[in-house]
Amino acid sequence: MDKYQPNFELFWALAAVVGAAVLFQLLATYYHNGLNRYPGPLLAKFTRLWYRLDVKANRHQQHLIELHRKYGDVVRIGPNSLSVSNADEMYDPFAPRVNGKRLDSSLSVRDPKAHAAMHKPIAKAYSMTTLTDYEPLVDQMITKLLEQLREKNVGENKICDIGLWMRLYAFDVILQVTLSDTLGFMDKGDDIEDFFKFLDMNIDRSSLLVTMPWTAYLLKHNPIVSYFSKDSSMFPGWTALRLQNRLKDRAENNPTGSRYAPRDFLDRFVDAAHTERNPDFDFTQALNWTLTNVVAGGDTTTIALKAVMYYLLKNPAKKRRLIEDLEAAKLSIPVSWVKSQQIPYLDAVIKESLRIHPPIGLGLERTASGFEMPDGYILPPGTNVGMNSWVVNRQPVFGENVDDFVPERWLRAPTETEDQHKDRLNNMRRADLVFGAGARSCTGKHVSYLEMHKVIPSFLLTFDMEIVDEKDEWTLVNGWTTRQDNIRCFLRDRGS
Numbered sequence: 001m002d003k004y005q006p007n008f009e010l011f012w013a014l015a016a017v018v019g020a021a022v023l024f025q026l027l028a029t030y031y032h033n034g035l036n037r038y039p040g041p042l043l044a045k046f047t048r049l050w051y052r053l054d055v056k057a058n059r060h061q062q063h064l065i066e067l068h069r070k071y072g073d074v075v076r077i078g079p080n081s082l083s084v085s086n087a088d089e090m091y092d093p094f095a096p097r098v099n100g101k102r103l104d105s106s107l108s109v110r111d112p113k114a115h116a117a118m119h120k121p122i123a124k125a126y127s128m129t130t131l132t133d134y135e136p137l138v139d140q141m142i143t144k145l146l147e148q149l150r151e152k153n154v155g156e157n158k159i160c161d162i163g164l165w166m167r168l169y170a171f172d173v174i175l176q177v178t179l180s181d182t183l184g185f186m187d188k189g190d191d192i193e194d195f196f197k198f199l200d201m202n203i204d205r206s207s208l209l210v211t212m213p214w215t216a217y218l219l220k221h222n223p224i225v226s227y228f229s230k231d232s233s234m235f236p237g238w239t240a241l242r243l244q245n246r247l248k249d250r251a252e253n254n255p256t257g258s259r260y261a262p263r264d265f266l267d268r269f270v271d272a273a274h275t276e277r278n279p280d281f282d283f284t285q286a287l288n289w290t291l292t293n294v295v296a297g298g299d300t301t302t303i304a305l306k307a308v309m310y311y312l313l314k315n316p317a318k319k320r321r322l323i324e325d326l327e328a329a330k331l332s333i334p335v336s337w338v339k340s341q342q343i344p345y346l347d348a349v350i351k352e353s354l355r356i357h358p359p360i361g362l363g364l365e366r367t368a369s370g371f372e373m374p375d376g377y378i379l380p381p382g383t384n385v386g387m388n389s390w391v392v393n394r395q396p397v398f399g400e401n402v403d404d405f406v407p408e409r410w411l412r413a414p415t416e417t418e419d420q421h422k423d424r425l426n427n428m429r430r431a432d433l434v435f436g437a438g439a440r441s442c443t444g445k446h447v448s449y450l451e452m453h454k455v456i457p458s459f460l461l462t463f464d465m466e467i468v469d470e471k472d473e474w475t476l477v478n479g480w481t482t483r484q485d486n487i488r489c490f491l492r493d494r495g496s
């Protein structure tokens with residue numbers, strides 16, 4: 001019988017073919033779209049796994065700041081992805097130039113026409129003029145927050161989880177301005193039916209989708225995953241019921257639809273989904289706007305409020321200055337929006353907290369179609385260009401000590417003329433990426449400011465707040481957002 005003879009020649013031939021194919025693939029990935037000209041971590045040049053692991057390690061935003069300090073304005077963070085930090089280039093990914101000529105915003109992630117068509121009918125609901133219509137709804141929630149804090153968190157050696165209370169307030173208030181109804185987070189003083197748990201899970205999941213988009217196919221189109229994944233929460237059903245009730249209420253009390261004074265977002269969304277051009281009411285669209293409003297506005301404002309509380313707790317001198325300015329302004333509680341605008345240091349504290357701790361932790365990516373880079377290289381269509389607010393908000397335009405909490409940077413310096421201050425402020429505002437930029441920027445920015453500018457002074461004038469232990473540091477989770485935990489303080493009622 002013939003003995004089996006291993007065919008080494010065939011083996012080595014196959015190994016050579018596979019090796020050549022792998023090498024070819026690696027080189028193609030490395031040189032993809034000419035991005036090899038930009039520096040970055042070695043692994044990132046070959047796979048987006050680098051991005052995923054960096055986020056998973058809860059250090060992405062800090063690491064990206066370090067990488068930009070090391071490599072400069074452009075860092076390659078994936079085979080087809082660049083991160084850009086230069087504030088002067090900031091609007092370009094959102095309105096790109098070809099050969100120096102600016103184009104319309106063609107870099108949005110998904111179809112911009114569809115985006116504009118969806119956003120236009122509801123734009124007025126977010127305008128500055130509409131803002132004051134929401135103020136009474138916000139006032140109700142501020143009153144509730146102060147009552148609940150007084151009842152549950154003031155007392156000898158009682159430790160207040162002020163971060164949690166900021167979240168309870170932010171969600172009750174966004175639900176109230178959206179639907180004139182809440183889930184009652186502040187009444188309970190805790191999560192309700194795992195609403196926050198599901199939200200955190202979804203945020204973490206979306207960080208996976210953002211860093212490695214191909215996983216969307218696995219997660220969305222995989223029948224096994226669909227079978228095992230539960231419905232996100234009771235929230236969509238709860239909201240749909242409120243929408244149905246509102247439609248019923250409007251039909252019964254205002255059958256002609258005339259002279260209806262909208263009081264909250266829902267009224268405005270109902271009006272927008274029921275226009276002359278669109279006589280059949282679009283229930284799904286109205287529901288979609290409503291859900292988006294709550295999801296987009298809840299955790300972002302929570303994180304912003306937590307940042308303000310944390311930086312004030314860690315910087316007692318700044319807190320004292322703010323309280324002195326608030327006291328001098330002789331405000332009544334809840335503090336009105338108009339009055340809150342007359343206290344520059346309050347605005348400076350909020351802007352500075354958001355500058356160093358932006359609620360969105362990942363870069364806002366756009367798909368390039370002919371975008372010209374600072375070095376003149378025109379990116380091939382399809383390249384991802386992103387800017388991360390954590391990096392952009394630490395550019396030299398913000399002055400010195402950019403990693404420190406210095407609200408004074410937003411105020412006029414003693415050596416500055418009014419015009420110089422105005423110019424400096426305009427440059428900082430232009431470079432501030434907290435709420436995004438361009439056609440896809442945050443539409444709820446003013447609503448968020450309304451919520452924050454009213455509650456912070458109302459809270460500080462009602463309670464003295466002290467950190468439990470000076471050495472306390474918050475813990476951070478870097479998902480799509482940069483949520484914080486472990487912000488603890490003692491509260492004392494200033495009236496007692």
Ligand code: HEM
Pocket residue numbers: 119292293294296297298300301304358359360364433434435436437439440441442443444445447448
């Ligand atoms: C500090 C608080 C907030 C921050 C930092 C923030 C940040 C952002 C950012 C960065 C974007 C743009 C994302 C992109 O470029 O793809 C965005 C979009 C959006 N935000 Fe906010 N947001 C905040 C509060 C709010 C509030 C309170 C609301 C609702 C009242 C809201 C509603 C929205 C909506 C609807 C969009 C989508 C806009 C569109 O594409 O048409 N946000 N937000």
